[in-house]
Amino acid sequence: MLKIIGSVERCALKELGISKIDARIDTGAKSSSLQATNIVAFKKKKEKWVRFEVNYVLDGNPISIICETPVLTRRRVKTSNENSEKRLMIKTPMTIGDITYDIELNLANRESMEYQMLLGREALNDRFLINPSESFLL
Numbered sequence: 583m584l585k586i587i588g589s590v591e592r593c594a595l596k597e598l599g600i601s602k603i604d605a606r607i608d609t610g611a612k613s614s615s616l617q618a619t620n621i622v623a624f625k626k627k628k629e630k631w632v633r634f635e636v637n638y639v640l641d642g643n644p645i646s647i648i649c650e651t652p653v654l655t656r657r658r659v660k661t662s663n664e665n666s667e668k669r670l671m672i673k674t675p676m677t678i679g680d681i682t683y684d685i686e687l688n689l690a691n692r693e694s695m696e697y698q699m700l701l702g703r704e705a706l707n708d709r710f711l712i713n714p715s716e717s718f719l720l
Contacts, residue, residue: 584709585679588716593699594677598649602640605678606697607712613659613671614705617698618689621670623653632670634689638698659688679720681709 593605595616605614618634625631630653637646654671669688676685685705692698706712713719 584711585681586713586716586719587678587706587710588719589712589714590697590717591678591701591720592718593701595674596677597674598636598651599647600636600649603636603638603699604640604697605699605701606695607706607714608700608702609706609712611700611702612704613657614685614687614702615659615690615692615700616672616687617692617695618649619691619693621689623670626652629653632672632689636698637693654686657688659690676705681720683709 587607589607590604591607592602594601617636617638620635622633623630631650632653633650635648651672651674654673656668657671658666659669660666669690671686671688673684673686675682
């Protein structure tokens with residue numbers, strides 16, 4: 583049975599050091615996105631890695647976290663204004679409610695957006711039903 587989520591849900595990306603972040607649920611977006619600045623790709627033991635900074639506000643408190651993780655790939659992503667750009671993609675476990683599973687996230691500067699994380703269809707398919715009139719159901 584699929585769980586019902588609202589238009590905004592609180593998530594955790596514990597492997598990145600993010601214990602809580604509010605994510606906008608967006609069924610119009612194919613991929614998911616995480617706010618990232620100061621993105622630096624580097625090699626670690628012959629693998630591609632990325633270091634980036636995540637800045638967001640949670641319950642009125644500003645939070646800044648430096649993350650490091652392997653790069654999954656670089657993929658062309660269509661932006662909300664219909665432009666297309668290549669972005670680094672990472673794969674990390676995400677917890678929403680009592681469910682934890684791996685998701686792919688593209689790294690983008692979302693500082694001007696209301697929510698610093700966006701969950702798209704690929705992260706939601708076959709897992710949830712969305713009630714857009716509610717928030718924080720899990």
